[in-house]
Amino acid sequence: MTRGHFHARRDRAEFYYTQAGQGILLLQFRDREVMSVAMAPGVCAFIAPDWAHRSVNVGPAPLVFLWFAALTLGRNRGAVPADGWGVRVVQQDGMPVLISRTSGR
Template sequence: MLFPEGVAIDGISGEVTPSTDRYTKKLSELSGLFHDAAAFDKVVAEGGDPIAYEVVDYRKQECDICFGTTIMMPGQVGGEYFMTRGHFHERKDCGEGYYTQSGEGLLLLESREGEVRTVEMKPGICAFIPPEWAHRSINTGSEKLVFVWFCATDAGHDYGTIRERGMRKLVVERDGRPAIIDNPNFA
């Protein structure tokens, strides 16, 4: 039997208390994601393979909803900002919400039909991610980007589609600001 409880979420650190699970993605685990492979190898080697992001869950398998945080470090690879892998949900009826707590970023979304949208990530903005839109978050700031996500427990993650073909757009720094450009490697 599940019991109610209050879960503390620190909007600066992203810590979730109590949490049920967590994982960390080191930059080296994001091999193939960034358009500049040589710059990627250099940042991994010279930066000591830094953490790119961490995900902390509050998830009960017996319940249909779950939530947690994603804590994204600032950084760049060849002018491209640190980002998450990006995924579709396996369930075609499952959307998600991303409520930014601190930092600044861009949520890059792409529909199955190839439409591209972005939603600004900053405190006070809760991004609505409809079903069947791939989503990738990008830390465009100089501080951690922390957001709360909430979705169906069994939404499922399809990371493979984006890993294999990439997304149609890249988010890079141009003149000190984020710019959205075509991905020359898009398959």
């Protein structure tokens, strides 16, 4: 799992293109709205401007992906501390499940 980050340039988007493995791309807006995208080979995910993002490997093999973005986007990891995400990814019955950190599910 990556720590996750916002971009210092709040108007910059990014793409994640998964090459191998299975993962979940977590996206969190500044109001803590959360979205997720299943990462699998061939999936290209759009990360809209001003959404924090982190990737979680949920498979047995390495998760391999490319990212595409303007080099001027900058990163602001301090804006998304490790305990600042609204959901956690856990494994239940062999499947990845998103658990809200505020409601318990």
